[in-house]
Amino acid sequence: MDNTLLEVKNLKTYFFLDEGTARAVDGVDFEIKRGQTLGIVGESGCGKSVTARSVLRIVPKPGRIVEGEITLHRLVAKQDGSKMTDLIRLTEVDPMGSLMRGLRGSEMALVPQEPMASLSPVHTIGDQIGEAIRLHQKVSKAEARAKTIQMLELVGFPRPKQRVDAYPYQLSGGLRQRAVIAMALSCHPSLLIADEPTTALDVTTEAQILKLMRSLQQELGMAIMYITHNLGVVAQMTERVIVMYMGKVVEEANVDTIFHNPLHPYTSALLRSIPRLGMKARERQRLASIRGTVPDPYAIPKGCSFHPRCDKKIRGVCDQQEPTYIEVEPGHKARCVLYKQ
Amino acid sequence: MLAYIVRRILIMIPTLFLISVISFALIQLPPGDYLTSYVAQLRSMGDNIQQEAIDAMRDRYGLGQPVYVQYFKWIEGIVTRGDWGQSMEWQKPVSELIWERMGLTVVLAVFSLLVSWLIAIPVGVYSATHQYSMPDYAMSILSFVGVGVPAFLWALIIMYFAQTQLGMNVGGLFSQQYLEAPWTWDRVVDLLKHIWIPGLIVAIENTAGEIRTTRANLLDEINKPYVELARAKGLTENRLIWKYPVRVAMNPFFSTVGWSLANRISSITLMSVVLSLQTTGPMQLRALLSQDMYLAGSFLVLLSTLTVVGTLISDILLAWVDPRIRMEA
Amino acid sequence: MADLDQVKPLDTSPDIEEEIQSGGEKVYVAPPWKLMWWRYRKHKMALISTVVLILFYFVALFCEFVAPYDPDQAANQFKQVPPTAIHIRDTEGNFHMPFVYQHKRVQDPQTLQITYTEEPSPRYPIEFFVHGFQYKLLGLWQTDIHLFGIPQGKDQQGLFLLGTDRLGRDMFARVSYGARLSLTLGLVGVFLSLAIGVVLGGISGYYGGRWDIVIQRVIEFIRTIPQIPLWMTLSAALPATLSVEETYFGITVILSLVAWTWMARVVRGRFLAMREEDFVLAARLNGSSEMRIILRHMLPSFLSYIIAALTLNIPNMILAETGLSFIGLGLRPPAISWGVLLQEAMNLRSLALSPWVLAPGFAVVISVLAFNFVGDGLRDAADPYAR
Ligand SMILES: Nc1ncnc2c1ncn2[C@@H]1O[C@H](COP(=O)(O)OP(=O)(O)O)[C@@H](O)[C@H]1O
Ligand SMILES: [Mg+2]
DSSP: OOOEEEEEEEEEEEEEETTEEEEEEEEEEEEEETTOEEEEEOOTTSSHHHHHHHHHTOOOTTEEEEEEEEEEEEEEEOTTSOEEEEEEEGGGSOTTSHHHHHHBTTTEEEEOSOTTTTSOTTSOHHHHHHHHHHHHSOOOHHHHHHHHHHHHHHTTOSSHHHHTTOOGGGSOHHHHHHHHHHHHHTTOOSEEEEESTTTTSOHHHHHHHHHHHHHHHHHHOOEEEEEESBHHHHHHHOSEEEEEETTEEEEEEEHHHHHHSOOSHHHHHHHHTSOOTTOOHHHHHTOOOOSSOOOOTTSOOSSSTTGGGOTTOOTTTTTTSOOOEEEEETTEEEEOTTOOO | OHHHHHHHHHHHHHHHHHHHHHHHHHHHOSSSOHHHHHHHHHHHTTOOOOHHHHHHHHHHHTTTSOHHHHHHHHHHIIIIIOOOOEETTTTEEHHHHHHHHHHHHHHHHHHHHHHHHHHHHHHHHHHHHTTTSHHHHHHHHHHHHHHHSOHHHHHHHHHHHHHHHSOOOOOSSSOGGGSSOOOOHHHHHHHHHHHHHHHHHHHHHHHHHHHHHHHHHHHHHHTSHHHHHHHHTTOOHHHHHHHTHHHHHTHHHHTTHHHHHHHHHHHHHHHHHHHTOSSHHHHHHHHHHTTOHHHHHHHHHHHHHHHHHHHHHHHHHHHHHOHHHHHHO | OOBGGGOOOSOOOHHHHHHHHHSSSOOOOOOHHHHHHHHHHHOHHHHHHHHHHHHHHHHHHTHHHHOSSOTTOOOGGGTTOOOOOOEEEOTTSOEEEEEEEEEEEEEOTTTOOEEEEEEEEEEEEOEEEEEEEEEEETTTEEEEEEEEEOSSOTTTOOOOTTOBOTTOOBHHHHHHHHHHHHHHHHHHHHHHHHHHHHHHHHHHHHHOHHHHHHHHHHHHHHHHSOHHHHHHHHHHTSOTTOOHHHHHHHHHHHHHHHHHHHHHHHHHHHHHHHHTSHHHHHHHHTTOOHHHIIIIIIHHHHHHHHHHHHHHHHHHHHHHHHHHHHTTSSSOTTSOOHHHHHHHHHSHHHHHHOGGGGHHHHHHHHHHHHHHHHHHHHHHHHOTTOO
8 A cells, every 4th residue: 555645845935035035945855654753853944844834835925835746645435445545736736725725634734833822812722623623524513522622631631621611821831732732633634743842842841742742643643744953852753854954855864874874964963962961061061063053045055055064065066066865875865965876 | 800890990080080180270271260251241241140140150169269179169060960060151051061962972983983993804804914915005005095184174175075066065963953953763863864974084084094003913913823723724714814813903903992082082073173063072162262161171071081981991892802801800 | 952943153263154155145234224225215105205205394494485475465356266277388289388378357247256267368487586575595595586486476467376265365375384384393393292202201111110100101191181172172271362483382382292192102112122132131231321221222223213203293293283273273373384274174165166275285185194104114114024
C-alpha cells in the first residue's frame, strides 16, 4: 500500500512587500509517511511557519505560493469497505474553496504556537471546539458537545464537563494548549501540524504536552509535522528531521543520523549550540554559537545563503555558486558543495 | 450583574454633581444680575410688577446671596420639586420648556447612532477584508468626505437643494398644524416623516469616523492567531470573520457609546440651529444670547447627563459582549 | 535544551558585514528621516494636500495681496452677482488672454428680481500685479499691488471669482481674509492645547500612579460634557464689547480648554509606551536626571507622533471655530472668518438666490480634508505599523 501521506516538492512561497520580495520559503522538498513524525528545525525566521501555512493553504497576504507542488494522499473508504488513496494536488485547489476547507481541520489540523492568542477571547472553548466538530461531522449540537467533552478528557483536561464552558482567560497556558490540541484532534486528522506548540509554555508543562502528543499519536495513528527551533525536542519527538535555513532545506536525515553524523555545516553549528547535561557553567558560557545573524529574507546572499556565517566556506566557490540538494548517502540529503553524490 | 449595574450607577453621582457645579458656575460667568434686567425689561414693556413678587423670586432662588447659596437653592429645587428654575425670556418654568426638546434631541441622537452603526459595521468589515481593493479606496475617500463636511454644512447644502430643486422646506421636525399640538399618534407619524433627514445628516457626519474605526479595529484583529486557527479549522471566510474578529473589534465601539452620544449632541446642536428643529440647540442658543441662565444651565446639565447615561449603557453593553468583564461583575 | 533564538551571536566580525554586501544585493540601511520621507511620499493624497495647505496658508498670510478688492467695500450695483465667468474665446471665436465681459444688471419688471447677464462688447482682460486698494504688506510695506484683477475700478466693473454677497462685497476677497483668522486660529489653538496637553499628558504618562488617575479623570470629565454646548456656554460668557483681537484670543483659549484633552491622550500613550523601553531604563540606570531623560531620550522619538497628532487636531479646531462663529457665538463681524461669512448662508432666501455664499464652507471642507490627509500620511510615516 502507498505509505506516503504528504509530498512537498520545490515549494516556493514569497511575500511581496513594498520593501522587496521576501523569499520566506525558497525551494523546500520533503515527504511525510503515514504515522510518522517529521521534525522541521531552524532558527527563527527561516520559513518553518510559512511552510506549514503553505501546506494548509492559509498563507496570509501579501504572501503567495509561487512555485512547487504539495500533494496529499488521502485515504478514502470504498463501498466494499476497502480503502484507496486519493491524490489531491493542494497547490492547485482554491484555497478558500470547499474541497480545501473540507481538508483543513479534518485531514490536516494545526496546533499553533501561542495557545492564548490562538483562542478567541470572547467564546468558550466548548464553542470553539464544538464548531470544528460540527463543521466536519454530521452531528447534532448535543452530540458535538458530548464529543467535545470526550476530546477534552482525552487530552487530560480535569473536570471537562465544567471546563467546557470556560473562557480561555480562565485557563492556564497548559490547559489552553490542551484545548487547542483537543480541537485539532477532534476530527481525527491524518496529519497534525504542530508549529512550535510548546514554545510559550514552561518546561514542566512543555514536558507534559510532549508526552501527551506522543501518546495520542500512538493511540490515533496520525502523522505529525513537528516544527521547532529546539533540538532537544526534536530528539525526543521525531523520527525524521529536516533542517531549514533561509527558506531552503539544507539537510534531511533520520533523527539519529542528524545528531551523530551531521553533514551540513549549519546543522553541525546548530548541534554545537546545545548545552549538554553535566556541562560546567563556565563551559556552558563558552557554548559555540553560530557566527552572525540570519540575513534579511529580501537580501539573500549570492551563492550559498549560509556562506557568510559558515566556518568551512571555500572562497570563490561558496559565494559564487548555489549548491544543489543531493542525496549524499541513502536517506540522507544535504545542500552543500562539500558533498558529492 | 445587577450589583455591577448598581455600582456603575453610584459612580455616576459624583460626576453628575460636578457637572451641575460646573454648569452653574459657567452660567454665572456673564456679569450682571439677570433679575434686575428682567424687571427692567418688564417695566419697559409697561408691566407693573409687584415688589413682593420680585422679593419672592429673589428669596426662592437665593439671589443677592453668595453664589454657592444660589447653587444649592437651584439644586434643592431640582431634586425636591423638579423645579429647574425660571426662564425669564419665556416667562415660564424651565421644566415646562425643556422636556420635549430634550426628548427630541435624544430621539435624534439615538436614531442617528443606530443608522450609522447599521452602515458602518458592514461597510467597515467589507473595507477591512478587502483592503486596498477599489471599493476599499472608494470607501476611504467617501469617509474622508464625511469627516470633512460638518453636519451643519450638510444641512445648509440639503436645505439649498430642497428649496431650489424641490421647492421644499426641510426645516423643522413637525408640520405646521402639529407644532404646538399635544402628543397624539398623528403627531408621532408627522415627526417620523420629518426626522429622517436631520437624522441622516447627523449620521453622515459621524458614520465616516465609525467606518474608519471599524476598519482599523478589524485590521488589528484580522491577523491575530485566533483568526488563523479558525481558518485552519476549515470555516468559510465570511463565517469566521463575522464570528471572531468582528465580535472582538466591536468592543471599542460599545465602550464609546457615551462619547458617541456626546459627539452627536454637538452635531445635532449646530445642525438644529440651521434647520430650526425643535431640539435643544436653538433654544439653548437663544437662552445663552439673552443670558436666560436657568434655561441655559439646565440644558448643559441635561445634555451632559445624557453622555453619562450613555457611558452607563456602554458599560452594560461591554459586560454583555465581553466575558472577562461579565465574570468580574 | 537551548533555544536557538536566545543564543546571541558572539562574533560579528567586520568581514561578515563586508561579505554580505559584496555577495549580491547590497544591504543598505537608510536613516530614519529618509525612511519617513519615503513612506510619506507614497501617500499621494498627503502630498497633494501638502501643496493645498501651503497655498491656503500663503493666502492667509498675504490675503491683502491675493484679494483683488477690499473685503468690506460694498458696491451697490453689484449685489449678489454670481461668480464671474472667465473667457479665453470671444463671441467671434477668436482666442485671447483670459478676460471677462461686463456684468449687466437686469431687473424683472414684475418680480423686481435682479439678475445679471454678460454684455459681450468690451472685453476686460485679466491682469496680474494690478493697482488696487492701499494696504500694508505683512503690516510693513505700504503698497497697492494685487496679485490679479482688472484695471477698472470696482464701481465700473468687477472680477468676482466667487461672486458677491447681499451688499455687493467680493466673496473671493472675503474668503481670502477669512482664511487668515480661521486657519491661524486652528494653528494657534492647537499649539496652546499642545502646551497644556504635553504638560498634563506627560505627567500622567511619565509618573503614572495617582497623578495619572487624577488627570485621566479630569479628561474623562471634560469629555463628558458635549463639546459644542460647552463651547457655546463658554463663548457666551465673553463680553460683546471685546475687540476683534480680544475675541479671537478668547475663542482660542476656550477651544483649547477642551482640546488639550485630545493632545494629552496622545502624549500619555507615547510616554507609557516609551517609559518601558530599554533606552530609558538604560538612561535611568546611568543615573541621568529625570528631566534629562525626558529631553534627551524621549522627546525626539515621539516628536513625529506629536506632529501627526497636531495635524489631525487642527481641523477639529477649524470646524469648531466655524461652527461657533456661524451661530453667532464665536468671532463676530466686523471680524472676517469663514464661520462669520457662513452666517450669510443661514438666511434661506439669500442662500437660494446666491448659493455661492457657501464658498467659505467649501474652503473649510478643503482645509479640513487636507489636514486629515497630511495627518494620516505623517502618522503612517512616523509609525508604519500603527493604523
Ligand atoms: N505575514 C507576513 N508578511 C510578510 N512577511 C512574512 C510574513 N510571514 C512571514 N514572513 C516572512 O517569512 C519569513 C519566515 O517566516 P516564518 O515562516 O514565520 O519563520 P519561522 O521559521 O520562525 O516560523 C520571515 O522572516 C518573514 O520575512
Ligand atoms: Mg514560526
